[in-house]
Amino acid sequence: MDLFNTIKKDREYWLVDQVKDESVLDQEYIEAFSSLLDEWREKQIGYLSLLMDARYEQWLLDQGFRKVSTIVEYTRALDELFTVDPEIAVEALEDSEMADLEFAELYEQCRSGSANKNKLFTIEQVMESLENEIGPEWRASCFIFTKLGEPIGLSIPVIEQGTVDEGRLFYFGVMPKWRGKGYGAALHWSSLHLLKGIGATTYVGSTDEANRHMIGIFERNGCVLRDRKGIYRIDS
Incomplete structure (x- = not known):
């Protein structure tokens, strides 16, 4: 292995x-x-x-x-029916009218103010990595959440490389103006529903130990702590 x-x-x-x-x-x-x-x-x-x-x-x-x-790192089984908030619409980027540039701007806003300390990429590098890591059909894996026609967050559910049913979120985020109102947990729950829809039977999510808000979302949605890892970097 x-x-x-x-x-x-x-x-x-x-x-x-x-x-x-x-x-x-x-x-x-x-x-x-x-x-x-x-x-x-x-x-x-x-x-x-x-x-x-x-x-x-x-x-x-x-x-x-x-x-x-x-x-x-938190995990949970995807073995139940994930009912979602009917007031929150979700649409794949490939089916929407949103251009890639608009999606990049949405992504940038969602990741602004993050408590995660490991900020590796510019938004241009992020957009490039979507095709490199997910493949040419990456737009089908990018989902936009809206309420009353306004984007409130996004999620990118994928199956972990090298597995057949381990679900991960390549990215998950909420727009700044919608934070602190319970939408983070609701959108994460909808993301679990999306993961189950692409064949995942388990979910594994990770965040910085300083990101207490995301940890709270994991716990609220039934995820349990599985592991801790250090993040280390070396430059040439």
Whole structure:
């Protein structure tokens, strides 16, 4: 099995996520990541961002990484009927009249003021990554939530790479003027409904440990804490 999932963008960056398995020894993880790190250095990629268990932290710091923050990971089964608020409409970007530029502006507003500390990309890079990571049909995976015709948030439900039924949200966010009014939990609940609709049987979501609002949404919608990982970064 692969011990790390890696997303590579030309010579710009590598995004690496440890695949945790209790049967794998710490030394095996260290050896596997050392090999990956050597390849990154040899190819002189811009930076490497890593999600890894904090027990490796001192070793990572010794390799030249700096710690950015810690993420918490929540999960729940998608084994019930997710009834959604009839006053909130949802439409895929490919079926809407919204242009890609408008969607980018909506995305940028939704992510403004976030408590997440790991801010890696400009909105231009985000839009580019949608096609790179989701594929040419990415617009079918982007959903816009509206109320009375006004966009209030967005969600991008996907099946995790390398799995057949693990649901993730590539992104989920609420417009600033609609925050603090209970819409975050409602839109997240609708996102779980969307995930179930594309074949997911479980949901896994993550956020910065400082993002108490998103953690509250996870807990309100029946998700339970599964894991914690440090976020580490090294630049060439």
